[in-house]
């Protein structure tokens with residue numbers, strides 16, 4: 001192996017480690033393993049709960065833009081340490097509110113671009129000023145990200161989950177003065193009940209799934225749901241690169257910039273959608289904000305880019321349907 005390959009390995013290995021961990025995770029009883037001798041019909045049934053329906057990529061974006069760019073932030077803060085709330089780990093999350101979010105909002109203001117923020121209600125309760133600060137520019141969207149950043153697949157109680165969802169919507173409606181229209185599942189986990197519940201709650205869109213790069217409609221057990229999916233993915237997420245808890249970390253923001261830039265460049269070529277998911281307490285550190293600034297500056301240097309909230313993208317996609 002030549003030394004030239006070493007930086008590549010240093011980059012790839014941390015990405016593989018979380019996958020191996022996932023493969024060894026114990027099965028969730030609500031989602032039993034698919035047996036190797038399952039029939040074709042059983043395999044279809046086992047994957048049917050949430051599937052990709054029709055692709056909803058519009059023929060063009062507003063004003064002839066080639067690409068829609070969405071910066072999104074999951075404001076989890078202290079709640080990521082909910083199960084083990086020891087003082088020093090908690091302070092890593094607290095940093096998200098004290099330092100990182102103001103720094104991010106300042107960056108977005110300097111570029112005059114919008115973003116979407118998904119906030120667990122109890123994360124907002126710990127730092128009520130966050131919502132006021134996000135709303136100040138009137139450019140940003142606030143969406144639902146659970147009550148306590150609960151892992152919905154583990155709640156495994158439809159009534160309990162419904163209660164948490166209702167509380168979350170009510171909390172954000174009261175705090176922002178507007179009913180949220182977007183849902184992003186805490187920890188990117190759905191239970192057997194989540195899709196039905198968010199559909200009945202009247203959300204315009206979900207942003208938790210990864211079955212396409214373009215917007216698409218979610219289908220459930222063969223039925224169309226009318227819910228627009230604005231897909232995310234682990235490649236365009238800060239957690240696997242920066243966070244030691246994900247079994248590895250990539251401390252060089254320039255390499256993360258390169259990955260994000262590659263994803264954006266291809267989305268631009270494909271006239272598609274680029275959604276970046278970040279967490280204030282992770283990306284809001286000094287060197288990482290500088291890399292994000294370079295990324296935004298690079299994206300803005302390209303003609304015909306539409307910076308939008310996910311709400312704006314979903315609204316546009318919905319308006320274009322059937323045209």
Ligand SMILES: [Zn+2]
Pocket residue numbers: 074075076145149185186187188
């Ligand atoms: Zn989260």
